[in-house]
Amino acid sequence: MPEPLQTITLGGGCFWCLESVYVQVKGVLEVESGYCNGHVARPSYEQVCTGSTGHAEVVKLVFDPAQISLREVLEIFFVIHDPTTLNRQGNDSGTQYRSGIYFSTPQQAQVASDLIADIRQSGVYQQPIVTEVLPLANYWPAEEYHQDFFAKNPHQGYCLAVAAPKVAKFRKTFARLVAD
Numbered sequence: 001m002p003e004p005l006q007t008i009t010l011g012g013g014c015f016w017c018l019e020s021v022y023v024q025v026k027g028v029l030e031v032e033s034g035y036c037n038g039h040v041a042r043p044s045y046e047q048v049c050t051g052s053t054g055h056a057e058v059v060k061l062v063f064d065p066a067q068i069s070l071r072e073v074l075e076i077f078f079v080i081h082d083p084t085t086l087n088r089q090g091n092d093s094g095t096q097y098r099s100g101i102y103f104s105t106p107q108q109a110q111v112a113s114d115l116i117a118d119i120r121q122s123g124v125y126q127q128p129i130v131t132e133v134l135p136l137a138n139y140w141p142a143e144e145y146h147q148d149f150f151a152k153n154p155h156q157g158y159c160l161a162v163a164a165p166k167v168a169k170f171r172k173t174f175a176r177l178v179a180d
Contacts (some may be wrong), residue, residue: 003065005029008073009136010034010171011056011100012081013089018059020042020150026179027067032060033142033149036102042140051094058102060139068177070111074101078119079173080166084127090162099129102136109133116153169171 012018015033035048036162038055048055063073081089083099101112112133120129143146151164169180 005062006065006108007060007104008060008070008140009034009058009060009102009104010074010077011036011098011102012077012083013057013092013097013099014158014162015057015059015142016149016159017089017163017166018077018080019148020159020167021076022059023072023148023151024060024167024170024179025063025068025076025174026177027065028061028063028073028179030060030062033146034058034060034140035096035124035142036060036139037100037134037137038046039069039138041138045143045146048096049094051096053096055096055138055140056098056100056102056141057096057121058100058139060141070108071115072174072177074112074115076170076174076177077101078115080170082121083129083131086130099131101131101133102139103133103138109164 022028035055036058040053044052047053087095087098089097103109108162150159
């Protein structure tokens with residue numbers, strides 16, 4: 001019997017960047033930009049941008065573990081963002097841009113914790129990893145104009161300067177995982 005589909009939610013700075021990569025990953029079936037782990041119900045983008053809601057900008061991924069493992073999903077995550085900067089990715093700063101893995105099962109938490117331990121031991125990063133690993137809470141989808149933002153706006157300045165290089169890095173580093 002095939003393994004059931006899994007859902008994991010990731011925060012690594014602006015959700016446009018993560019979404020632009022994960023929509024191209026073989027075995028990732030759904031990607032939705034949203035907000036999680038804050039204290040306001042149904043927050044808007046404007047509210048989240050103030051930093052007062054406690055939410056992180058995230059992407060919720062549904063993937064098929066028969067095609068891609070959770071570890072591979074997370075390996076991509078650690079390559080396409082900087083897990084050592086607290087509440088910041090590049091020029092984007094604030095708690096909404098924190099690095100986080102928001103799990104839906106204890107097994108996912110274990111995979112995430114094991115991978116972080118392996119990365120720390122490898123010495124690939126000079127600074128400590130600050131990625132939080134927490135249960136998913138208070139998720140709310142982002143507004144429609146944020147969904148598929150990179151695909152709809154490939155020539156927008158932020159997409160060209162920030163998202164496109166992350167896509168290129170993914171495609172080069174994980175060529176075997178690029179969807180056809």
